Amino acid sequence: MRRILLLVLVALLTASCGPAGIYDVPLPGGADLGPRPYQVRADFVDVLDLVPQSGVKVNDVAVGQVERIELAPDGHTARVTLAVNGDVELPANAVARLRQSSVLGEKFVELAAPPGTPHGRLADGAVIPVQRTNRNPEIEEVFGALAMLLTGGGIGQLRTITRELNTALDGNESAARSLLTNLNTFAAGLDQHRGEITRALDGVHRLSRTLAERDQQIATVLDDLGPGIQVLADQREQLVAMLRSLDELSRVAVDTVNRSKDDLIADLRALEPVLRRLAEAGDHLPQAMELLLTYPFPDSALDAIKGDYLNTFVELHSRTAREGGR
Numbered sequence: 001m002r003r004i005l006l007l008v009l010v011a012l013l014t015a016s017c018g019p020a021g022i023y024d025v026p027l028p029g030g031a032d033l034g035p036r037p038y039q040v041r042a043d044f045v046d047v048l049d050l051v052p053q054s055g056v057k058v059n060d061v062a063v064g065q066v067e068r069i070e071l072a073p074d075g076h077t078a079r080v081t082l083a084v085n086g087d088v089e090l091p092a093n094a095v096a097r098l099r100q101s102s103v104l105g106e107k108f109v110e111l112a113a114p115p116g117t118p119h120g121r122l123a124d125g126a127v128i129p130v131q132r133t134n135r136n137p138e139i140e141e142v143f144g145a146l147a148m149l150l151t152g153g154g155i156g157q158l159r160t161i162t163r164e165l166n167t168a169l170d171g172n173e174s175a176a177r178s179l180l181t182n183l184n185t186f187a188a189g190l191d192q193h194r195g196e197i198t199r200a201l202d203g204v205h206r207l208s209r210t211l212a213e214r215d216q217q218i219a220t221v222l223d224d225l226g227p228g229i230q231v232l233a234d235q236r237e238q239l240v241a242m243l244r245s246l247d248e249l250s251r252v253a254v255d256t257v258n259r260s261k262d263d264l265i266a267d268l269r270a271l272e273p274v275l276r277r278l279a280e281a282g283d284h285l286p287q288a289m290e291l292l293l294t295y296p297f298p299d300s301a302l303d304a305i306k307g308d309y310l311n312t313f314v315e316l317h318s319r320t321a322r323e324g325g326r
Helices: 002-016 018-024 139-153 155-169 173-192 194-213 215-234 236-259 261-281 284-293 308-325
Strands: 038-044 055-058 061-071 078-084 095-100 107-112 126-128 133-135
Touching (some): 038 095, 038 133, 078 107, 194 215
Parallel strands (some): 038 126, 055 107, 095 133
């Protein structure tokens, strides 16, 4: 009798709910939405078996409920409309996670602050995009992955890898330890010079940017190099002959120097006394050259000798020179 009454009650409730069905029937013990709740829409890639009137929690405290679940405008994701108590303040970049109360418990939506810096306030009608939503793995997925691992999906490979590592390292412990030490030293050196490495990379970046800005000039230079390279290719035989001639000339010059080496050294030794005497003459040689131009009188005597005598001497010398020419 009780069972019949219960079925009748459920039927009446379902019929009174209209087209939406039993999901519109309020459940007892739900979250207190307060007098002014606000709506938030969250897009999920997969909502699993989440149903309307599931809970919405913040820090494991019930603050709202799921109103409806529908297809998002993009046609690929699910949009979940949440009703949240108006007294709950969340940042504008809040995240939404689909969680489970226990291993076999009900699903609920958790709202939380983002891992980064929160900003703003989550307003009525806000949409949390797919980039800020996720879900926890299902227990079926965990068991399925574990079953695949235990049935040969990875245990055999791990055993093979372990055996091969033991075979490779057996007797080579010191070499492996040395390798790891060298790698540690190398990594430490890179870390110590990261500033120089960064500057070098920045320099390469600037160089590449400069080359990119002058790509037209570089292309013109490369195009103009073609005729010059063609000329060199056409005159390759002449260039090779010139280089061979230079090689022969160098051999002749080296042979000549080797043959005349003794005579050259003897000549330099013979010049040594002359050069030494010239060095010892010092200032006397320039003074003697000055006297040669004004012989027989030095430059200092020209100012003291004035009058007809000097003029006569010069005139007589000139006449003698003319008569000798006749």
